[in-house]
Amino acid sequence: MTRWFMILFAVLAFLSVSAPVPKAFAEEEPKAPPVLKPKKAGVESRLENVKRLLEVSSGADRVKASGNADAIAKREEAIAAMVLAEESFKSKDYKESNEFLGQATTLMFEAVRMVGTGNVSKEKKLDDYNRRAASVNILLEALERISTEKKSGREVETQKDAIEAKVALSKTLLEEEKIEEARRELDEAYELVKVSIEELRGGDTLIRSLEFATKEEEYDYEIDRNDTHRMLIDVLLKEKRKTESIDNMVSKFVTQSESLRKEAEAQAAKGDYETAIATLDRSTKELVRAIRSAGVYIPG
Amino acid sequence: MSMKMRALRIMLMIMLATLYGLSGVGDLARAEAEDSTPQIQRAAKVNTFNRLLKPPSERNLPPAEDGIHDPTSEGTYLLQSPREAFDSLPKSNSGNRVDWVKALEEKYIEPRFDRFDPEKKPMVFDLNIVREVKGSMPDVVYPHKQHTEWLDCSNCHPAIFIPQKGANQISMASILMGEMCGVCHGKVAFPVSECRKCHSQNKTAEAKN
Numbered sequence: 438m439t440r441w442f443m444i445l446f447a448v449l450a451f452l453s454v455s456a457p458v459p460k461a462f463a464e465e466e467p468k469a470p471p472v473l474k475p476k477k478a479g480v481e482s483r484l485e486n487v488k489r490l491l492e493v494s495s496g497a498d499r500v501k502a503s504g505n506a507d508a509i510a511k512r513e514e515a516i517a518a519m520v521l522a523e524e525s526f527k528s529k530d531y532k533e534s535n536e537f538l539g540q541a542t543t544l545m546f547e548a549v550r551m552v553g554t555g556n557v558s559k560e561k562k563l564d565d566y567n568r569r570a571a572s573v574n575i576l577l578e579a580l581e582r583i584s585t586e587k588k589s590g591r592e593v594e595t596q597k598d599a600i601e602a603k604v605a606l607s608k609t610l611l612e613e614e615k616i617e618e619a620r621r622e623l624d625e626a627y628e629l630v631k632v633s634i635e636e637l638r639g640g641d642t643l644i645r646s647l648e649f650a651t652k653e654e655e656y657d658y659e660i661d662r663n664d665t666h667r668m669l670i671d672v673l674l675k676e677k678r679k680t681e682s683i684d685n686m687v688s689k690f691v692t693q694s695e696s697l698r699k700e701a702e703a704q705a706a707k708g709d710y711e712t713a714i715a716t717l718d719r720s721t722k723e724l725v726r727a728i729r730s731a732g733v734y735i736p737g
Numbered sequence: 738m739s740m741k742m743r744a745l746r747i748m749l750m751i752m753l754a755t756l757y758g759l760s761g762v763g764d765l766a767r768a769e770a771e772d773s774t775p776q777i778q779r780a781a782k783v784n785t786f787n788r789l790l791k792p793p794s795e796r797n798l799p800p801a802e803d804g805i806h807d808p809t810s811e812g813t814y815l816l817q818s819p820r821e822a823f824d825s826l827p828k829s830n831s832g833n834r835v836d837w838v839k840a841l842e843e844k845y846i847e848p849r850f851d852r853f854d855p856e857k858k859p860m861v862f863d864l865n866i867v868r869e870v871k872g873s874m875p876d877v878v879y880p881h882k883q884h885t886e887w888l889d890c891s892n893c894h895p896a897i898f899i900p901q902k903g904a905n906q907i908s909m910a911s912i913l914m915g916e917m918c919g920v921c922h923g924k925v926a927f928p929v930s931e932c933r934k935c936h937s938q939n940k941t942a943e944a945k946n
Binding site for chain 1: 792799801809810813814815817818820821824860862863864865866867868869870871872873874875890891894895896899900901902903908909910913929930932933936
């Protein structure tokens, strides 16, 4: 046995020396902002994509069918830039090719805009307005709760009044079908409510405790926890289970877990939730073992 | 394999795992120690909605091939291929292999906060919400700070989360189904395989008991 431990010690010493230096101890040089150097493969892929943009995209179809001379001319300019991009690529000047591709894309988008509707529909504006209004309302309610909780003074009340006044004005403007003005007022209310909440809550840590009113409620929580771990096996181990030995190990733990889950369900059906919770916990632990056995560490 | 050799192999695997942080190797070794009578059971149908949990060959495909963007739309071709775009960004070990928080902090990227106003800055909100969970699993810390450096309150409130205590029934199952946190995590933000990024607050000894 002593010989084995000597070998182990030697291996350990070797590995300690050759182990990578942890990042925290490595000297880190300040990084300059990255400069993108176009690579051949990247430019080649972009050439293909821009070609499709110019020839087969729905925008290209719209421009071609529009009869709009300006848009068609703009697309021709884009095609000319594309030709230059192809020439640069052939002469291995990928940077220049990339620049021409950028020009071609910009020109083509100008052409598409010339024939597109270009206007945001009234329904879209109204939909956006309603979404923003929902955010303002829910944040205003939150502000009121926080204000009560923190016993904030008159200053917050004044802020709330100002926000509510803006919301009211916004509604009036909307009724008058002045949707842009209505949105502006609403956005101002939104900014104010965000700032007010940040002033009150900034720097806080809120704890959401885990409390169960009944054992049945706790059982439902454990069922969800068990389901979650079962789903994790599918999500995390798809590739790993292609290796038969890993699949075998995972299957063994999963089978044990399923058996325990059935046991727990039978206990719960008889109203013995306390025992069912303990059994479910064991079932979930088997699933954790299954995941870990495939080489994926999950806490718990 | 003799008992001595088997014990030595397992110990070596655990040592390697400890030295190099390869927890999976350690688990494999422990599992091997526990299990020598395997049974076969086929995997159930795998969830496909967690698109950041793809094998390497399917990761970060060009927009027109990713099954998400419309290949007939001109806008799709304006988008840079992610493999090219992500090349110079800080790396991570999961999802689309980019550490987005680091990329933002170190100014590799400076996302425009308002599409009409290039000067507008986000209102960063420093509020942590700790959600206790059962068992020895560390509690979840939701930091508003990292989220509001890029997102706006209205991105989540109220459509995804009601900003009120007890109003949101969050479960890992719902997240895995692409709801709640799963609206972003697993799709465009780091996936659920990164347990420790959210379950980041260890329980106190008192709470464990």
